[in-house]
Amino acid sequence: MAVVFSKPKSLTDREFHYCPGCPHGIIHRLVAQAIDNLGIEGRTIGIAPVGCAVMAYDYFACDMVEAAHGRAPAVATGIKRALPDRIVFTYQGDGDLASIGMAETVHSAARGENITIIFVNNAIYGMTGGQMAPTSLPGQVTQTSPYGRDVATQGYPIRICELLSSLDGPHFIARVAVNNVKNVNQAAKTIEKAFRNQVEGKGFSLVEVVSACPTNWGMTPSKALAWVSERMIPYYPLGVFKDADEKEDRA
Amino acid sequence: MAKVTFNEDRCKGCGLCVEACPKKIVVIDRDRINRKGHNPATVREMDKCIGCAFCATMCPDCVITVEK
Numbered sequence: 001m002a003v004v005f006s007k008p009k010s011l012t013d014r015e016f017h018y019c020p021g022c023p024h025g026i027i028h029r030l031v032a033q034a035i036d037n038l039g040i041e042g043r044t045i046g047i048a049p050v051g052c053a054v055m056a057y058d059y060f061a062c063d064m065v066e067a068a069h070g071r072a073p074a075v076a077t078g079i080k081r082a083l084p085d086r087i088v089f090t091y092q093g094d095g096d097l098a099s100i101g102m103a104e105t106v107h108s109a110a111r112g113e114n115i116t117i118i119f120v121n122n123a124i125y126g127m128t129g130g131q132m133a134p135t136s137l138p139g140q141v142t143q144t145s146p147y148g149r150d151v152a153t154q155g156y157p158i159r160i161c162e163l164l165s166s167l168d169g170p171h172f173i174a175r176v177a178v179n180n181v182k183n184v185n186q187a188a189k190t191i192e193k194a195f196r197n198q199v200e201g202k203g204f205s206l207v208e209v210v211s212a213c214p215t216n217w218g219m220t221p222s223k224a225l226a227w228v229s230e231r232m233i234p235y236y237p238l239g240v241f242k243d244a245d246e247k248e249d250r251a
Numbered sequence: 252m253a254k255v256t257f258n259e260d261r262c263k264g265c266g267l268c269v270e271a272c273p274k275k276i277v278v279i280d281r282d283r284i285n286r287k288g289h290n291p292a293t294v295r296e297m298d299k300c301i302g303c304a305f306c307a308t309m310c311p312d313c314v315i316t317v318e319k
Binding site for chain 1: 265267271302318319
């Protein structure tokens with residue numbers, strides 16, 4: 001018998017600190033699988049965010065840097081420009097990337113930096129205890145929106161992929177989900193493509209992963225994944241929003 | 252012939268593997284607790300395993316190794 005599935009080499013043996021059923025573990029594994037498949041573990045540098053994934057530097061078996069809250073794309077820009085032969089990725093949540101780090105996100109995309117961004121959207125601030133995030137859905141109950149997010153006073157969620165795909169800078173923008181086996185497999189391919197784009201020098205690639213937060217949503221892990229299908233994906237449709245490869249094909 | 256191995260001490264008993272298994276052979280073992288204090292996932296009828304790796308695909312904690 002041959003091993004057909006095991007922990008990727010690009011993950012350390014450290015056990016994840018995430019809550020039971022937290023999809024961060026799945027997404028970490030997909031990133032590590034992409035690094036393994038492309039054979040780039042020796043020259044990859046990851047940037048950890050502030051948020052639940054703040055200790056991602058313990059889990060990825062490559063060089064890691066911890067950035068100030070939201071500033072991962074700026075740190076990635078500096079590393080990539082100083083060491084252009086390295087593969088530089090950031091791993092950020094929605095509170096990090098879509099709120100305090102929005103300026104860094106938009107401008108690194110507009111500059112078309114040759115970096116890879118993995119954006120985990122679970123529609124809530126996980127680490128700090130479940131406050132409303134820029135991506136919380138209309139009507140969603142959180143610690144700071146106990147009657148549900150009221151768009152009249154709290155505004156509407158931000159769809160990052162749609163927003164960034166209007167810029168000329170990015171090469172590849174896509175949204176995937178990890179709520180079932182089919183979507184996890186699709187997410188694996190998309191994340192690998194986002195890394196391959198950087199290896200081939202194509203430019204800015206961002207993959208938004210629609211995720212879940214069972215603990216702060218107050219659900220069991222399987223109910224949380226069902227909520228992703230029922231509520232999150234209708235608001236955050238999956239697909240490729242920009243792919244400059246295809247544009248070249250069409251031209 | 253397929254086999255799945257659970258690194259039980261990593262398991263947090265979230266049950267996503269139980270939901271993912273098309274053969275419904277993955278169960279949460281309520282009679283045991285692991286080092287973390289969770290009831291770990293396990294397979295009771297290994298001969299029914301088809302090695303699809305759906306359980307391992309959905310596992311957030313890299314608990315499962317699949318052999319085929």
